[in-house]
Amino acid sequence: MSPKSATPKNADYHHGNLRNALIEAGRSALMEVSAQDLSLRYLARMVGVSEAAPSRHFSGIDELLATIAASGYRDLAALRVAIRDSEDTALAKAYRMMRVYVEFAQRHNGLFSLMIGPRIVAHQAYPELAEESNRSFGLFSETIQALAIESGWTHSDLKLVTHAAWSMEHGLATLILANRAPRADTKVAVPKLIDFVVMTLLGAITAGPDHLQSVTEQCAAFQKSAVTRTARKRAKA
Template identity: 35%
Template sequence: MSDQYHHGDLKNALIQAGIEILSKDGLESLSLRSVAKRVGVSHAAPYAHFADKEALIAAIAAAGYSKLYSQLATAQQRSADPLTRLWHTAFAYLQFALDEPDHFRITFSGVVKAEKSYPEYVAQAQRCYALVMGLVADCQMKGLLTGEPLELLTVSIWSSLHGFAQLVLANQLPSALLNQHSIHTIFRIHLQRILQVDPDQLDG
């Protein structure tokens, strides 16, 4: 089964191999050839499934958004209070960035230029955005969060989460801060400001 000329599910195997390389060896080790070698296939085999390297990266980025969605969805279930759910979701967002920095980076590297569209990536991105917007909407309805319209409030909060994660991954947090506090502590205070909430009165 595995030594066949036809692999069976090479496309997904290549995507998975790419994700593993990102996790194990980092972004600069991700090449079409390294991915093909890891799957045990010739270096030009990926071209049967991806137009070029950018197309593979788009697929890996889509998978990144998909995994991010899972993590956010799981975190979100851990409470009934909307604001608490948003709180946990935000931490899950940061955690994903910390756990898989290069997968996170590639997911938000801006694969979708104006020219090519990559519908799968766009779909996964929208699904993720919808999840966060749903949470924000719940908070908004219960008066736990002020601001309008909903889309702009969502973008504002997302920006604040995302920027923190990016700055951490880019090593831009002043080392003086990191000596005094853990990243999670700093993020907690950041969230507290952004969501205008006292973490002690959350219910989870």
């Protein structure tokens, strides 16, 4: 993408319009280039202002990128607010909450990579980014916890349940964007994969803690048996 063709030269930016224009230019650029390739000079050329003009609003490219990432989390949170405020069941809300994360990543690949990637190392150094990120996760967490409570999980388990769901949605999104899932040698439709992964996790949550305890006991028994077999083989040797 040529930064020269994005916005006409001599655009009239007053009363904070330049700040918003730079954010929008950055979001647009991320559809074609990585965050590593963006600079204040590049974005200044996109919006048709001098190279020094962005410094009126941002201390450097890192602050601008953090602001762009914050705008992404703000958009994601807006989608999640709509889900939270819907009349859906707790299960339906949890399903939609996880799917919307993956779908957002698919629609906004470059922006999402900036939001979760290594380009911005310390989110907490940028208050707006930290606030928007925490707000989006909070909406997700509240929805997953509501389903967990409905399914019989205790409050002491809620953080584990939430992190399991988060790991599932985030891992799936990043694997899809990296073209690692589905595997190239496996014919699996992406929409079906998303549904299966999300519903498998939600199935485990709705099955409740008693089911997990049963699985845990079976795995422990298998592990104990495996250790015993290994010990016997060593003894015979």
